[in-house]
Amino acid sequence: xxxxxxxxxxxxxxxxxxxxxxxxxxxxxxxxxxxxxxxxxxxxxxxxxxxxxxxxxxxxxxxxxxxxxxxxxxxxxxxxxxxxxxxxxxxxxxxxxxxxxxxxxxxxxxxxxxxxxxxxxxxxxxxxxxxxxxxxxxxxxxxxxxxxxxxxxxxxxxxxxxxxxxxxxxxxxxxxxxxxxxxxxxxxxxxxxxxxxxxxxxxxxxxxxxxxxxxxxxxxxxxxxxxxxxxxxxxxxxxxxxxxxxxxxxxxxxxxxxxxxxxxxxxxxxxxxxxxxxxxxxxxxxxxxxxxxxxxxxxxxxxxxxxxxxxxxxxxxxxxxxxxxxxxxxxxxxxxxxxxxxxxxxxxxxxxxxxxxxxxxxxxxxxxxxxxxxxxxxxxxxxxxxxxxxxxxxxxxxxxxxxxxxxxxxxxxxxx
Amino acid sequence: xxxxxxxxxxxxxxxxxxxxxxxxxxxxxxxxxxxxxxxxxxxxxxxxxxxxxxxxxxxxxxxxxxxxxxxxxxxxxxxxxxxxxxxxxxxxxxxxxxxxxxxxxxxxxxxxxxxxxxxxxxxxxxxxxxxxxxxxxxxxxxxxxxxxxxxxxxxxxxxxxxxxxxxxxxxxxxxxxxxxxxxxxxxxxxxxxxxxxxxxxxxxxxxxxxxxxxxxxxxxxxxxxxxxxxxxxxxxxxxxxxxxxxxxxxxxxxxxxxxxxxxxx
Amino acid sequence: xxxxxxxxxxxxxxxxxxxxxxxxxxxxxxxxxxxxxxxxxxxxxxxxxxxxxxxxxxxxxxxxxxxxxxxxxxxxxxxxxxxxxxxxxxxxxxxxxxxxxxxxxxxxxxxxxxxxxxxxxxxxxxxxxxxxxxxxxxxxxxxxxxxxxxxxxxxxxxxxxxxxxxxxxxxxxxxxxxxxxxxxxxxxxxxxxxxxxxxxxxxxxxxxxxxxxxxxxxxxxxxxxxxxxxxxxxxxxxxxxxxxxxxxxxxxxxxxxxxxxxxxxxxxxxxxxxxxxxxxxxxxxxxxxxxxxxxxxxx
Numbered sequence: 020x021x022x023x024x025x026x027x028x029x030x031x032x033x034x035x036x037x038x039x040x041x042x043x044x045x046x047x048x049x050x051x052x053x054x055x056x057x058x059x060x061x062x063x064x065x066x067x068x069x070x071x072x073x074x075x076x077x078x079x080x081x082x083x084x085x086x087x088x089x090x091x092x093x094x095x096x097x098x099x100x101x102x103x104x105x106x107x108x109x110x111x112x113x114x115x116x117x118x119x120x121x122x123x124x125x126x127x128x129x130x131x132x133x134x135x136x137x138x139x140x141x142x143x144x145x146x147x148x149x150x151x152x153x154x155x156x157x158x159x160x161x162x163x164x165x166x167x168x169x170x171x172x173x174x175x176x177x178x179x180x181x182x183x184x185x186x187x188x189x190x191x192x193x194x195x196x197x198x199x200x201x202x203x204x205x206x207x208x209x210x211x212x213x214x215x216x217x218x219x220x221x222x223x224x225x226x227x228x229x230x231x232x233x234x235x236x237x238x239x240x241x242x243x244x245x246x247x248x249x250x251x252x253x254x255x256x257x258x259x260x261x262x263x264x265x266x267x268x269x270x271x272x273x274x275x276x277x278x279x280x281x282x283x284x285x286x287x288x289x290x291x292x293x294x295x296x297x298x299x300x301x302x303x304x305x306x307x308x309x310x311x312x313x314x315x316x317x318x319x320x321x322x323x324x325x326x327x328x329x330x331x332x333x334x335x336x337x338x339x340x341x342x343x344x345x346x347x348x349x350x351x352x353x354x355x356x357x358x359x360x361x362x363x364x365x366x367x368x369x370x371x372x373x374x375x376x377x378x379x380x381x382x383x384x385x386x387x388x389x390x391x392x393x394x395x396x397x398x399x400x401x402x403x404x405x406x407x408x409x410x411x412x413x414x415x416x417x418x419x420x421x422x423x424x425x426x427x428x429x430x431x432x433x434x435x
Numbered sequence: 436x437x438x439x440x441x442x443x444x445x446x447x448x449x450x451x452x453x454x455x456x457x458x459x460x461x462x463x464x465x466x467x468x469x470x471x472x473x474x475x476x477x478x479x480x481x482x483x484x485x486x487x488x489x490x491x492x493x494x495x496x497x498x499x500x501x502x503x504x505x506x507x508x509x510x511x512x513x514x515x516x517x518x519x520x521x522x523x524x525x526x527x528x529x530x531x532x533x534x535x536x537x538x539x540x541x542x543x544x545x546x547x548x549x550x551x552x553x554x555x556x557x558x559x560x561x562x563x564x565x566x567x568x569x570x571x572x573x574x575x576x577x578x579x580x581x582x583x584x585x586x587x588x589x590x591x592x593x594x595x596x597x598x599x600x601x602x603x604x605x606x607x608x609x610x611x612x613x614x615x616x617x618x619x620x621x622x623x624x625x626x627x628x629x630x631x632x633x634x635x636x637x638x639x640x641x642x643x644x645x646x647x648x649x650x651x652x653x654x655x656x657x658x659x660x661x662x663x664x665x666x667x668x669x670x671x672x673x674x675x676x677x678x679x680x681x682x683x684x685x686x687x688x689x690x691x692x693x694x695x696x697x698x699x700x
Numbered sequence: 701x702x703x704x705x706x707x708x709x710x711x712x713x714x715x716x717x718x719x720x721x722x723x724x725x726x727x728x729x730x731x732x733x734x735x736x737x738x739x740x741x742x743x744x745x746x747x748x749x750x751x752x753x754x755x756x757x758x759x760x761x762x763x764x765x766x767x768x769x770x771x772x773x774x775x776x777x778x779x780x781x782x783x784x785x786x787x788x789x790x791x792x793x794x795x796x797x798x799x800x801x802x803x804x805x806x807x808x809x810x811x812x813x814x815x816x817x818x819x820x821x822x823x824x825x826x827x828x829x830x831x832x833x834x835x836x837x838x839x840x841x842x843x844x845x846x847x848x849x850x851x852x853x854x855x856x857x858x859x860x861x862x863x864x865x866x867x868x869x870x871x872x873x874x875x876x877x878x879x880x881x882x883x884x885x886x887x888x889x890x891x892x893x894x895x896x897x898x899x900x901x902x903x904x905x906x907x908x909x910x911x912x913x914x915x916x917x918x919x920x921x922x923x924x925x926x927x928x929x930x931x932x933x934x935x936x937x938x939x940x941x942x943x944x945x946x947x948x949x950x951x952x953x954x955x956x957x958x959x960x961x962x963x964x965x966x967x968x969x970x971x972x973x974x975x976x977x978x979x980x981x982x983x984x985x986x987x988x989x990x991x992x993x994x995x996x997x998x999x
Contacts, residue, residue, distance in 0.1 A: 044785070045785075047781070048778070048781050048782065048785060049820075051748075051749045051752045051753060051774075051778060052745070052748060052749065052752070052816070052817060052820045052821060053820050055752045055756060056752075056820075056821060056822075057751060057752055057755045057821070057826065064752075064755055064756050064759055070820075089793060092793075162800075166800070168800055168803065168804075170807075215980075215984040216983075216984065218987075219983060219984075219987065220799075221799040221800060221803065222733075222734070222735045222799065222803055223938075223983050223987055225735075225803055226735065226931075226934065226938075226979065226983065227979070227980050227983045227984065229931070230931075230976040230977075230979045230980045230983075231976075231980060233931075233972065233976050234973055234976045234977060234980070237970065237972055237973045237976070238973065241969045241970060241973075288559050291558055291559050291561060292555070292558050292559065295553070295557070295558030295565075295569075296547075296548060296551055296553050296554075296557075296558065296568075296569070296572070297553075297554065297555060297558050298558065299537070299541055299544060299545050299548070300545065300548055302534065302536070302537055302541075302545075303534050303537070303545045306533075306534035306535055306536060306537065307532045307533075307534060307535075309491070309528075309532060310528065310532035310533070310534065311534075311545070312515070312516040312517050312520075313489060313491075313516055313517075313520060313525075313526055313528075313532075314517075314520060314525075314545055314546045314548065314549070314608065314609075314612060315517050315520035315521050315546065315548055315549025315550075315612050316517055316545070316548050316549070317515075317517050318517065324555065328555065354927075355811075358807055358811065361804070361807075362804075362808075365804055394819060395815075395819070397811060397814075397815040397818075398812060398815040398816060398819060400808075400811060401808045401809065401810070401811030401812030401813075401814075401815060402808065402812050403808070404804055404805065404807060404808025404809075404811070405789070405790050405805045405808040405809055405812065408794060408797070408801045408802070408804050408805040408808070409790075409793045409794060409805065412797060412798070412801050
């Protein structure tokens, strides 16, 4: 008994020592910024000593958790565990008719009746969440499937939005006509953007696309003749209602159903793309560009297709944004937007459709329900990106590949 | 006429990397259905040779011609790697380059890309023609897996396979492109004697059943001597010997440069 | 002519700051092939720390050169500490991961640090005291201010010291070894973790120097300055050839002059567009930069 206890105590002591050191370090590190606060107006300096205490305590405990999780990651334990749990849950839900049918039906009923169960404001939030689902699915094609880190995705979003806004403003173009055109225009921009960056590797590609995104935003902000500058464009028409007069609230409900349909459409299309010849080419490109080429795939065409197709969805959603808010300006299309959409894809699981949906809901709806903490939103956002990359880079739901059954005939299994 | 033409005809291939001459005036021919080996010490330029003929590097000098059976002659110079593969030259890699997070079957299906046509519209609409093409792809790929003995791994992820199986998967994948010439880069690397002799049988089977010519880079002398009809020996980018296995193993230059004590026939 | 010289000096000033920040980017990329997206935030934290410390010290009655020096030194120490910690948390666990992971982690860290300062301090623009007093001998010089001279000289000294360090010290040699072949360096007994930490520390310290100097020159700071400065400094690093120390300085100067002359003669609204445009242009047409070497992937 004694011999077991001693090393155990020793270990606990060691851990406490490590965490204390970390706590002290962070207390030192954050001292100027957290404890000292400069007031420029009356030239005073405020000392917030309590912050240091919080940092110390927080760092102390988080340090334990951090080391523990890191150890588990090193041993690969977490990954295997999560995957079998996931695979089993997934199989159960899909194969057991007693669960899958009620689930699906329940989901459909909930989705359809949502606007009538909740307030107009919440419907509006849900529409936003659905918009981000579409954006996430679109970016998923570029980043998740083809492995091209596009940090300027927001540029295509802006293209779609400004196209509808300008066409509507100058020529009275209606939403329904503008929608497909916006997608097409965004796709064209996707090809234009894709062409010059074909040869670039991961990080460089990311920065160039970021540069493109910012350039587009800056042009929109400054080229007043075209885009009306920072003040944006207002008075954009909502989607046409074919003669029926709707109140504002009813317009929201109308838009909500439009979004539901579009999201289902997007999920279907992306799912089909993913398990097709071109989807496999994208994934091969992501996994190993050299081998991909060696197996006869035209790298250039595949990359351009990914960019174009991904951009199309952003174009659609841009058009919807303009119609929903009836006002757009360059401030909606910052790099932070691109980062947000990227984290939806990363959080949800690159290549996974359900994952993106879950990711979008979490990232958009959670802040709404945690209103009290809204000022910490971006902070949590940044931190979660780091944490996910360190501890669960495959995201919440890792993309499960298509399974094929070989009996007498051929039948395909399901994939998420 | 075409029957006697080599399917692969490389003449005077020279590859310079800045001041370093990796390949110096190399000429290699491979005839229809032949199994030819390319050997030489590490760094001799063998993989560089593969990279040149598959379009990954642009050679400084030289002519690279292929003559696919039943088709016209084709010059490989300046062609992109995917075009080279479409013409019928497929390769495996020295360091395994599988698509790790795809299943075994999908790895092979990817290779069918250059032999199939469905595009975006087909993918989205899933029309009859696309569906038929998909099914064909699945069946063909499965057959390839059966040929190399990997059919039981069909739905496994590539990175989960044991090492020897991964090497065989690379071969199955290359074969799915329906090549007339297969370039194998150290297929036996890291294999134990049993696996190597299975590989021996596999390569021979591929040549016999499919009529595919094989050019392989190898260090495993037992395999090379057993299966090659002709051998080329490279050292420091230069061709130092060429002939039948017996001729090459008796060649004093070869023994000096490479085989030496390491060779046990 | 005067206008031209003004723009020239302005470009030199900007360029020097970009160079100081770019050095951090280029060293980190040379060692671990990672774009430290959060590097701009380190620069920003350096500026903020200097401001906070300077305010505290001035309330204690300090002023002049000693104030600048002390605030500067403390800011540099803190930035180095932040850089060190940043690497340990967000990059070290991801050394063996796929290429996208550390980049996304870096972006997350950048967002986190920005908002950390925002929440802990303020979103307002804070005025930064002009810590560099005008030199008496500069009174007749109209094209250059004293602070600009200080910036230029500091950058030159820093670059020279860094080059000497990398060339002649043991740690410098270790850094070069790790940059060329990490595994081999490790096998030869180089403490790779320490080398990486030192790289981050030095890079962050230089960025902080830049932060303190330019904030003193411009006179105000805010939590967002890191983002733009970071992107531009990255542009400078790539322009000069990523991984090359003289390249970072050259790139910084070229970018500084380009921006200065472009905004001076063409249009000042599109200032950032010139920088981004240059970045895109370089990455597309000559990713290896002016002084860099083209690298090839081994098949």
